[in-house]
Amino acid sequence: MVTASVEDAEPGTVRQAVVLAGGLGSRLRPLTLTVPKPMVEVRGTPILRHQLDWLAESRVEQVVVSAGHRAQVIDDYLASHRMPLRTDLVVEDRPLGRGGGLKLAAAALERPGEPWLALYGDIWTRFPLAGMFAHHRRHGALATLALSRPWLPRGSVDCDDRGRVTALVSQVPPPLRVNGGVFVFDPQIVDMLPDEGDHEQTTLPRLVRAQQLMGYPVDSPWRAINTPHDLADVECGLAGPG
Numbered sequence: 001m002v003t004a005s006v007e008d009a010e011p012g013t014v015r016q017a018v019v020l021a022g023g024l025g026s027r028l029r030p031l032t033l034t035v036p037k038p039m040v041e042v043r044g045t046p047i048l049r050h051q052l053d054w055l056a057e058s059r060v061e062q063v064v065v066s067a068g069h070r071a072q073v074i075d076d077y078l079a080s081h082r083m084p085l086r087t088d089l090v091v092e093d094r095p096l097g098r099g100g101g102l103k104l105a106a107a108a109l110e111r112p113g114e115p116w117l118a119l120y121g122d123i124w125t126r127f128p129l130a131g132m133f134a135h136h137r138r139h140g141a142l143a144t145l146a147l148s149r150p151w152l153p154r155g156s157v158d159c160d161d162r163g164r165v166t167a168l169v170s171q172v173p174p175p176l177r178v179n180g181g182v183f184v185f186d187p188q189i190v191d192m193l194p195d196e197g198d199h200e201q202t203t204l205p206r207l208v209r210a211q212q213l214m215g216y217p218v219d220s221p222w223r224a225i226n227t228p229h230d231l232a233d234v235e236c237g238l239a240g241p242g
Contacts, residue, residue, distance in 0.1 A: 014133050014184060015061045017117035018105040019051060022068030022092055027226050036070040038121035039077065040225065043235055046077065047225060051119055056084035058129035060117065066105035068092040099199030106190045113187055120181035120224070124234050127220035135216045136184040142212040143189055143204075148180035148222035177215075180222055 021038040031040050038048040048065070055063055063085060067074050071091045078087055090105050102118055109116055115136065117129070125148065136144040160166050179200070192203050207213035225231050 013059050013130065014115050014117050015059070016109045016111055016114065017055050017060050017063045017119065018102055018109070019048065019063055019065045019119045019121050020098055020101050020105075021048060021065050021074060021121035022071075022095070022101045023098075023121070024069050028228065028231070031228065031231075032069075034070070035073045036067065036121075037225075038065075039070070039073050040231065042124065042225075042231065047124065048074065048077075048121060049081075050124070051121070052087060053084055054126050055117070055119075055129075060085060060129075062086045062088065062110055064088045064090060064105040064108045065121075066090055066092070066101040068095055068101070097194070097197045099194040099202060100196040102199060103190060103193040103195060106193070112190075115184055115186050118183040118185060122225045123181040123222070124225055125180065125182070125218070125220055125222040127218050132182070132184060132216045132218075136214065139214045141207075141214040142186045142192075142210075143207050144184040144214040144216050145204075146180035146182035146218045147177035147215045148218050148220075150176065150178050150222075177217060180218055181224065182218075 019038065021036055023037055024032065026032070028037055028040060038051070039046045041047075042050060052063060065074060065078075065087060067089055068091065071089070075089055075091075078089060088108055090108050092101060092104060096104060098120075106112075106116065115133075125146075127146075132144060132146060189203070192206060193199055194202050204213060223230060223234050225234060
């Protein structure tokens, strides 16, 4: 069998991805007592399915879901629904941490010599991934990280230098950016991931020291769904002003 090379892919595209779906989601209880975090529904559809649709729209062809807690729920869903792209499931036999989960799933990617995308399974966002892919290739680093603006909670205020309130709800995006939980990795990253543990404590600092981690600023709406309050805010935002 002839394996396609990275040159066969159109410029600005990455054809494979990993979604981390193995966490306990303890802060989302009671919703995660019966389902894993990425299967919590946003307006009637699991977070995972929203992500798969987004990846399919971005011309990703294969997604490997790395599961642990309540993995059977994901397996049943994938088996009973038509997916928009090839979706495979790998299951941790014990908790491996985010880095270990990435490494386990990466071993199931069908194009080991090509770059791959990685997503945290609790991330709610949607932006044109082609721009991020092109940014990654243009700069030639081993990894690129989406840099999102953190959510600005309702009730925030602006003040002048004397402490007088000038606005009750700030419309200005915060200047800082956070790890958006969306990565593009070159193939070499797999060997740099831990068998167990968190890549944010091991692999990412190593990449920073080597000047091999690029940031890609994203201004599209972004939210990590960690609590029922987060979920309610996302659903409220999708419903629009009412």
